[in-house]
Amino acid sequence: MSEANTAPRVLMVFPKFYENSMWNFKEAMEIQGARAPAPPLGLITLAAMLPPAWQVTLVNRNCEDLTDAQIQAADLVMTGGMLPQEPDCLVVIDKCVALGTPVCVGGPAPTSTPEVYDKADFLVLGEAEGILDKFVAAWESGERRGRLTAEKFKADVTKSPIPRFDLLTFSHYLYIGVQFSRGCPFTCEFCDIIELYGRAPRTKTTPQMLAELDRLYSLGHRGHVDFVDDNLIGNKKAIKLFLPHLIQWQADHGYPFKFSTEASLNLADDDELLGMMRDANFFALFTGIETPDEATLIQTQKKQNTKRSIADSVHKLYENGMFVTAGFIVGFDTEQDSISKAMSLCISQTGIPIAMVGLLFALPNTQLSRRLRKEGRLYENYAHTTADQGDQCTQGLNFVTLRPQRDVLADYRDVLQEVYDPKNFFDRVRVVARRVKRPKFAAQKLNWRHVVHDLYSLLRVCWRMTVRRPELAKHFWSVFLETARHNPAALEAVVTNMVIYLHVYPFSRYVIREINGRITELDAGRWVQPPVLAPEAESCGKAAPVGKVVAKAEVKHLAAVA
Ligand code: B12
Numbered sequence: 001m002s003e004a005n006t007a008p009r010v011l012m013v014f015p016k017f018y019e020n021s022m023w024n025f026k027e028a029m030e031i032q033g034a035r036a037p038a039p040p041l042g043l044i045t046l047a048a049m050l051p052p053a054w055q056v057t058l059v060n061r062n063c064e065d066l067t068d069a070q071i072q073a074a075d076l077v078m079t080g081g082m083l084p085q086e087p088d089c090l091v092v093i094d095k096c097v098a099l100g101t102p103v104c105v106g107g108p109a110p111t112s113t114p115e116v117y118d119k120a121d122f123l124v125l126g127e128a129e130g131i132l133d134k135f136v137a138a139w140e141s142g143e144r145r146g147r148l149t150a151e152k153f154k155a156d157v158t159k160s161p162i163p164r165f166d167l168l169t170f171s172h173y174l175y176i177g178v179q180f181s182r183g184c185p186f187t188c189e190f191c192d193i194i195e196l197y198g199r200a201p202r203t204k205t206t207p208q209m210l211a212e213l214d215r216l217y218s219l220g221h222r223g224h225v226d227f228v229d230d231n232l233i234g235n236k237k238a239i240k241l242f243l244p245h246l247i248q249w250q251a252d253h254g255y256p257f258k259f260s261t262e263a264s265l266n267l268a269d270d271d272e273l274l275g276m277m278r279d280a281n282f283f284a285l286f287t288g289i290e291t292p293d294e295a296t297l298i299q300t301q302k303k304q305n306t307k308r309s310i311a312d313s314v315h316k317l318y319e320n321g322m323f324v325t326a327g328f329i330v331g332f333d334t335e336q337d338s339i340s341k342a343m344s345l346c347i348s349q350t351g352i353p354i355a356m357v358g359l360l361f362a363l364p365n366t367q368l369s370r371r372l373r374k375e376g377r378l379y380e381n382y383a384h385t386t387a388d389q390g391d392q393c394t395q396g397l398n399f400v401t402l403r404p405q406r407d408v409l410a411d412y413r414d415v416l417q418e419v420y421d422p423k424n425f426f427d428r429v430r431v432v433a434r435r436v437k438r439p440k441f442a443a444q445k446l447n448w449r450h451v452v453h454d455l456y457s458l459l460r461v462c463w464r465m466t467v468r469r470p471e472l473a474k475h476f477w478s479v480f481l482e483t484a485r486h487n488p489a490a491l492e493a494v495v496t497n498m499v500i501y502l503h504v505y506p507f508s509r510y511v512i513r514e515i516n517g518r519i520t521e522l523d524a525g526r527w528v529q530p531p532v533l534a535p536e537a538e539s540c541g542k543a544a545p546v547g548k549v550v551a552k553a554e555v556k557h558l559a560a561v562a
């Protein structure tokens with residue numbers, strides 16, 4: 001380990017995600033030759049905040065191996081990520097402890113459940129802007145253990161540096177992320193965004209964003225850029241001020257990027273905003289629909305989705321050039337037995353090909369987990385799953401349900417069965433093929449490297465759909481040819497949805513098998529309900545209170561204790 005006050009060699013490690021997840025888009029990555037969907041934007045943002053003299057290298061465990069030699073050669077390892085990365089993050093911490101390299105953890109999962117990461121030398125919780133300088137000062141003064149917690153929702157994102165995109169190998173990823181805002185004004189009961197990033201969206205400035213795009217452009221990235229915002233339209237005034245500059249930047253550079261993002265469905269009510277997003281070349285949007293049931297939307301405080309035709313709202317987005325993927329959840333308290341039919345119908349009417357249907361999973365430190373705990377319904381180990389267990393599709397319902405659990409599981413299975421049946425899926429792709437109106441940009445420059453890459457990927461899709469999955473071949477060719485004839489501009493959206501289906505189709509079959517297994521256990525009386533948490537306190541478990549700066553004194557105190 002180097003002496004205090006000399007610039008340390010920092011190794012940033014992004015832990016592995018679970019293998020069994022609807023979100024890993026495995027086949028899409030194989031087809032595109034990528035190794036992970038998206039890069040670790042948190043870690044490369046953090047890297048840019050460290051003093052320039054600190055030498056940073058990055059290992060993304062989803063793309064490459066991490067060797068003991070790399071850990072031994074580092075003075076400090078910095079790691080962290082989201083909840084599904086917890087098991088691998090703990091593996092990384094154990095390796096560092098065994099090899100004697102100090103390890104610092106941070107990011108959304110350690111912030112939500114810090115007690116899990118006790119073995120790490122440093123915990124730096126919350127958003128790094130505004131707290132990292134305290135960590136750097138502690139390190140430089142010789143501290144080698146401690147905990148720092150950022151003041152909640154106070155990080156000034158206008159001070160966020162340009163992420164260290166230069167640490168990335170772009171070809172490892174399906175797309176590259178950038179972030180304009182953090183936080184969301186809504187109050188959905190199950191959401192941890194508003195707990196982690198707050199309800200008053202904080203936005204970067206226009207020059208900041210354009211500098212990030214300039215950097216990506218000059219480093220050679222072209223194609224898909226994802227605005228990872230929790231809700232891009234959370235602060236409508238700010239996004240409307242930024243978009244005209246983005247449109248101009250795209251025109252000036254020959255439209256090198258196409259954008260995707262996440263936004264609430266009320267985007268459909270704002271024609272001006274929709275027009276701006278179309279003109280900036282937004283081509284895909286993720287939105288949380290959750291359920292078609294009005295009473296449930298009200299109970300879960302997702303009022304922005306009520307009093308509207310969900311299908312009409314989605315079609316409006318199609319007309320403005322964006323195809324839509326959406327999240328749906330089964331397992332809410334107010335759900336009725338009719339939910340499986342209603343949800344399948346809603347998905348069919350919207351024509352959303354990729355509907356991420358999951359079971360309700362109470363995330364730590366949310367209004368939902370606090371309520372369930374108060375009601376004595378939250379399982380003790382509700383927030384933790386192991387690497388082989390998978391995501392909320394198989395591990396959801398981490399609480400006592402109000403309807404019989406068997407009924408909820410059966411409804412969930414029925415929705416998956418219906419929605420990912422090949423005929424039904426391709427019928428929805430047909431809606432995209434007919435409705436998505438992609439704009440034409442006169443100033444758009446063709447990037448031949450990309451054209452060749454896309455054609456090669458298309459050939460691989462055709463081969464997989466025809467040879468590997470013969471049961472899909474007739475549907476695939478029928479929709480593909482129809483789109484090519486009637487709306488060729490929508491081909492990219494159509495093919496993208498089909499590529500994702502190559503992962504989601506077998507994955508949905510796997511989930512159905514797992515859910516049937518859970519139902520069999522219930523029917524045979526072999527399932528034992530896990531113990532529930534005592535309903536006493538408002539907070540969930542041992543999570544440390546976030547909301548105060550634990551200053552250097554406490555770092556020192558912890559160092560003394562250690
Ligand atoms: C993009 C994204 C994804 C991408 C993948 C991203 C990737 N790199 O691989 C996709 C779409 C695949 C995805 C999927 C999922 N995601 Co996601 N995702 C996001 C999102 C929207 C943006 C992440 C991001 O880039 N943020 C921008 C950077 C700058 O912020 P940051 O990562 O928080 O980093 C800051 C700090 O946390 C800190 N920090 C970060 N790391 C470290 C490390 C150290 C050492 C330190 C000191 C500090 C530090 O410093 C940074 C600057 O302030 C976040 C929400 C959000 N606002 O962050 C959710 C989020 C991370 N996802 C989440 C979840 C739960 C999921 C899913 C399970 C789906 C779901 N929502 O149910 C899946 C699981 C994926 C899988 N394969 O299993 C949760 C995590 C909750 C938690 N407490 O851990 C979040 C917070 C939001 C949410 N509720 O959906 N996700």
Ligand code: SF4
Binds near residue numbers: 184187193264288
């Ligand atoms: S709209 Fe999305 S980000 Fe906003 S509170 Fe609801 S679930 Fe969270």
